[in-house]
Amino acid sequence: MTDTEIHARKRADASRFDALPDSPFPRLNALIEGIEPGKPPLILSLGEPQHSFPDFVLDEINANAALFGKYPPIMGTPDFRKSVQGWLTRRFGVGDALDPDTQILPVNGTREALFNMALVATPPEKNGQRPAVLMPNPFYQCYAAAALAAGAEPVYLAATAENRFLPDFWSLPEDLLARTSVIYFCSPANPQGAVADMDYLKRLIALTREHGILLALDECYADIYDRDPPPGALQAALELGPAKPGADPFDNLIVFHSLSKRSSLPGLRSGFCAGGKAFMTRFRAFRNIGAPQVPLPILAASTAAWNDDAHAAENRDLYRRKIDLAESILGNRFGFYRPAGGFFLWLDVGDGEAAARELWAKGGVKVLPGAYLSREDSIGYEGANPGAAYIRVALVDNEEKTGEALTRMAEVL
DSSP: OOHHHHHHHHHHHHHGGGGOOOOHHHHHHHHTTTOOOSSSOEEOSSOOOOSOOOTHHHHHHHHTGGGGGSOOOTTOOHHHHHHHHHHHHHHHOOGGGSOTTTSEEEESSHHHHHHHHHHHHOOSOBTTBOOEEEEEESOOHHHHHHHHHTTOEEEEEEOOGGGTTOOOGGGSOHHHHHTEEEEEEESSOTTTOOOOOHHHHHHHHHHHHHHTOEEEEEOTTTTOBSSSOOOOHHHHHHHHOOSSTTSOTTTTEEEEEEHHHHTSOGGGOOEEEEEOHHHHHHHHHHHHHHSOOOOHHHHHHHHHHHHOOHHHHHHHHHHHHHHHHHHHHHTTGGGOOOOSBSSEEEEEOSOHHHHHHHIIIIIOEEOEEGGGGOOSSEETSTTSOTTTTEEEEEOOSOHHHHHHHHHHHHHHO
C-alpha cells in the first residue's frame, strides 16, 4: 500500500463514525440542564429494570466464586447451553432442531454481540456496492454503530402508527436489498412495544433468504408481554421449513436474548445468541479472538435463571399491573395503548422535547423524547423524525413510584 493509499484510508477511518447517532441520554441531560425539578425526581427515562432479581442468583455466584480464578471458554459451559436450549424449547418449541454445542453462544449482554455480529456478517462489498444494514426507525443506537463499524451504510425504515410500528421491508427497491448484508429487527419493539406476528416473521425470513441477508432478531423483551407470548424467529423458521430439503432451517438467522429484562438482571451482563450453524461457526471463531467471555460464576447463575420460569412469570405480572395503572391513570389520552410487549409507553404528546422539559420542570418526572431514538433520514417518513411527537416512558420502578409518576404526568400534560 502506497503512502497516498495509507493516508486516504486513515481519512476514511476518521470519518466513518461521523454519522453515528448521538446517545439519547446526554442529549436529554442537556435538554433539561439548569431546570430545577418541580417535585422530587422520578426517573422514567432509562429502561433499567428495578424489580428484585431471584434469590438463587447470588447463591449460584457465591457457590461458584472460586471459578473467577479461571478463564472461561467463549462457548460457555455445557450446562449453560443446555439450559438455553431448554428455555428455547419451552418458549418456542425448537427442541433438537437447534444443536446447543454449535448453535448457541453466551454473550456479555446482547449489546456487544449485536454490535460484533455485523462485523462478521458484512463483507467489504456486496454485489459490487457498499453494503447496507437495514433497521427500524426509531432504533437501538447500537445497530447504527455496528453498521458504521462494519463499513456499511445504515438505512432507516420508518416504524410508525400507520404501519403498526412494523417496518415495510417488502416495498424496498431491489437494488437496495441486493446490497444489504444485515437486517436488524426488534420484537417486541423498543420503544413502541409492537409485536411481529408469525406471518410477518415468516415473510421477513423468506425475504432475507431470497437476498442472502442475515436477519438479526433482537428478542430481549420476549418474556415481558401483556396478553399473548410473542412468537420468535426460531419458531417461525421452523414452521416455515428450510429453504431446501436437508438445509439448516435457521440459515441466515440469528436471535438475541438477555437476562436483563426477563430476570431483572441488567448488571449481570449475561445473554445469548443462537442461529444458523454456518454463521454461528464463523461468529464463534471471531469471538474466540475479539470478544469478551462470560465469567464462569455468571454462567452458573445464568444457567439457573434460564432453567427457572417462575421468577420470569412474577416479573411479567408486575409489569402487567403497571400497564393497568397506566391505563387507569392516562385513559385514552396522549394516544395511550397497551403495549403488546416490553415495558415502555410510547405516548404522542405533540412535541416530545417540550413535554420532557415541562414534565421535569413542573412534575420532576424524567422521560425520554422520542426524537432522540430516531432519525429524520428514514425510508417511509422522509424529511421528518418519526419519534418527534412522542415520549418514551419506562415503567421499570415499583408500583407506588410508577403510579405517582403517571399521576404527575397526567396533571402536567
